[in-house]
Amino acid sequence: MLSFRLRLIERLMPRPGNTLWLWAALAGVVGALATVAFREAISLLQWGFTRHTGSLVAVASALQPWQRVWIPALGGLLAGTVLVLARRMPGARSAPDYMEAIAAGDGVIKPGQSLLRSLSSLLSIASGASIGREGAMVQLGAMAASVLGKSVDFNVPRQRLLTACGAAAGIASAYNAPIAGALFVSEIVLGSVAMSGLGPLLVASVSASIVIHQVVGYHASYDMPAFAPIAGADVLPYLMLGALTGLVAPAFLWMLDAAKSLFARLPLPLALRLALGGLIVGLVSMYEPQVWGNGYSVVNSILGSPWGWQALLLVLMAKLLATSATVGSGAVGGVFTPTLFVGATFGALYAHALNALVPGMALPSACAAVAMGAMLAATTHAPLMSILMISEMTMSYQITLPLMLACVSAYSVARVFRRGSVYAASLRSQRTDAGVQAIRLTTVADLIKPDRPSVTPQTSVAELAQVFARHRVQYLYVVNEQGGFVGAVSLHDVARAMAQHAVPTLFASDILLREFPALTPDMDMSAALLVFARHHGERLPVVSDEGGVRKLLGSATKTDVMLLMGASLTR
Template sequence: MTPTQDATAAAESAPLPKAERAKLLDLQRIAPTREERLFLVLSIFIGVISGLLVVAFRSAYEWIKILALGSAPHPGQYRLMYMPALVGLVVAALVVWLFPGARGSGVNQTKAALYVYNGYISFKTVIGKFITAALAIGSGQSLGPEDPSLQIGAGVASMIARRLRMSRQRLRMFAPIGAAAGLAAAFNAPISAILFVIEEVIGSWSAAVLGSVVLAAISSEVVARLFWGSEPMFHVPPVELRDPRELLAYAVLGVTGGFLAVIFSKALGYLRPVMRNLPRWTHFVQPAIAGLMVGAIGFFGFPQVMGPGYTVIDQALHAEFTWKILLALALLKMLATALSFSSGTPGGMFAPTLFIGAMLGGAVGTFEHHFFPHLVGTVGAYALVGMGVLFAGFLRVPLTSVFMVLELSGNSSIILPVVLANTIAYLISRSLQPTPIFEVFTHQDGLELPSMEEQREEVHLHIEDALHPVDVPVLRGSDSLSRASERMNEMGVKVVLVQMWDRTWYALTRDELTGMEALQKAETAIERAVGKDRIPPLYPDLPLDSALPYFSRWPVLPVQNRASRGTLEGILTQSDVLERYEQN
């Protein structure tokens, strides 16, 4: 070894100063591990693959639509009835015999993969979802592509994680990452996709999970925009709120949407188990019968209800229908979607929900303009707000519903009416239908998945809810052991709190004190006699359960003031915590 190498090795092996050593430990603690770095890189890769699959999925169902229904379906075409029925037979056979996991929307299946099956979604299910949903949506079933895209993305992520032999915890978290990627590409709305996955699938998040979800959603959206462009999904006329009194009209829309969302939820909640409990042989014909009935609605005058209906939504945003036609389309779309979804046909609820909301909003806006001409808001504005209203009331994701409207329209001037109407619809729906629709489907499927709405609304206890005034002696670290013994005897307690020179706290018990007095002089300062461990700082606003791990070491926990270190707000014992939980 050369002298230079010797010096370098010596420098590298030389002990670091204490401050630099602490900084190095901090960097090691916050720096991502190799698995975490791989996790982030894979999130981008999953986003790209999911984006490509969603692009292919959309192209597939649009191509099938042209083949099955023609480029411009109109009433009186017999293919509107027989094509959905024929394709329904094919879809039913595929679902029953080959792809049972493809049944349903895909949202609950992804949640089940996360909470029940350790993130496992078979690639067979991904293939089945792609094929059957494309056939169903393309043939005119009243369903949407967003939920299937979510499950396709989650399935791809699950497969990649299994191939790389990721840990069980990572495997579970890959499913929602892929879900966000698939939904972002299908929705052309990455922020809404991220929020929906957090609100409905995960329920909570950490910085690492959020970063991965964001990377996957953005990368899939970039891929989708390479094919479809960066324009928003809907082109909305300029929206302006000139008169604050018009908020009352939007409030009426919120009330109407809240009640309609409840009716829609109860209809699905009733019809779906009825059809599922019919004899098994009927499962081979239910999608066909549903397709025939949806096709009949189109044949006899309203082909707009067939398929996702994005073009019809855009027409409603530009006030191309009368209020009576808009109301009829909303009600018929509810009927058609209930039939298609309850029959077990693979497909999603997002697009139908937006469709119904847009028609309802347009109908309310047109009606109010007719009878209250002083209102200056456009019909398109009401249709746009209506989309968010039903999304908030039916799917029960209030935060997602607001951002979804903003992203899909590219218009931020509508934010105040959207927040007002969505909140009203959400509160009405929650009071009349306590169980969200996805949770209803979960119970019907025999699963017990966590309720994200209950988690959001759950009242969390904090330390301040259980602490009580200081009723034990408080000493300083410089006080002697004999002083501690005197104070214990005076107050008849078995523990004293000791504040050290650096304002940290120690709980000295009678047994500890007896052992110290046997080995040391009575005049010895407490801070010299005790060990180096200290009670971790606790504050009133911390979660109550955060105190539980410390009771195995400390019988009493001092609760400090955040603004004045060392100043006591009260104390906490294990019995205090348990009694507070019993009361709750």
């Protein structure tokens, strides 16, 4: 029976990489629950500001013009005050956001800072600020996963990856886009689409999506009308749309940068700067209430029904001004959804212009959706993620071909005018510095895990079988009477000995692998990787030379070395 158990363990033994996927699934669950809590908090605060719930655009339209002015200003003042408190917390200067923590830090996000910044974002969003709620959702998802990783004392590579899983869960929950959410974090934040990182991110995204679908239901983020698939020569106008969007995107990012510089030069404290940004949004909303919020309802309206070109142009100009004021003032939130808004309105305007030249040449809803993806590709410099994001958010595969062409075209043109994306520009120097430091300064000593139970050369095969059955490892390390590491015994060899009924006559010394490879604590990652390359197992012992005795310190895994090397080399 014991022999059968050993053979079963040998076949079904979980690998460290697989157990990380289980933690990724849990990170997806906690990340999704964090976004659900944020959604509910927005509704609660929105009712407190306006005594209404539902779409912010509908709420703004129901309010008096004077109310639309003071509510965003008050919300900005309160949000700024909370940000001031957050900046006065101990260690506030070194507290990273999720991108910095994953790309250049140790994956640890301090809950105090994140919660205060999320409260500031809540106050801005609930009072009508022209900014996306999804940025704070992703930050909360990453923070929840970071806390989970700290609770089980993950080392740096695993902590960083688990935090990334929480961010992917936040994106998947916010946009109903699990594939694009995982690819966003992998491509933009981690800087690599290697399976060692992408696999756990996909698991986290899927588990988050399952939770969200159970809690708030399943529906496409944007509703697309039905139409015939676009193919053949009909895709050519969308290629031109992508190229034009590649010109618009850098101008949009330049406008946001200029607004930040302008507000930074104002001799006002932070709280008053956010209040001024809210006041500008309020003044704009007196004449165009559709600038409130992230613009989901407006984009759905553009996709679902025809708009006149004058209305499109007006709402586009108003949204650009309101978003620039909100972002420039320093409000906490994302520009991802406002970017989609700009893309949708520009695409619909393009359809009007094209149809004025050649009637019936373009579908306004298709042009709007394709331009959303093109705008996203041009601002993030991640065309593959953008294609998948729009496909998942609209669930409209009729636009797949023109969407692909437009995204690649927009990305290619935008790179000519702006080298850095909206995210990569702020992360490039951090990635470079952190990558060099990780290779130079990290040693095997930073990755040592407590060693599994060791055995002596005199341990019988029957006793070895009992230890293997209890601890589920591939190898047991053997130490002599002086505590020195002398080799290892394999689960496969013990299982074979048990099957041959050679138990009474065999000991660990008889099946000892004396030339078993080992790492040293001062070994760098490159040297460790070379040792792992000559060994088919996942785990290796770490030994130190103390007075001529190779003392067993613990073990390190190939997965941890690969995660650290992969994250460092892609920066």
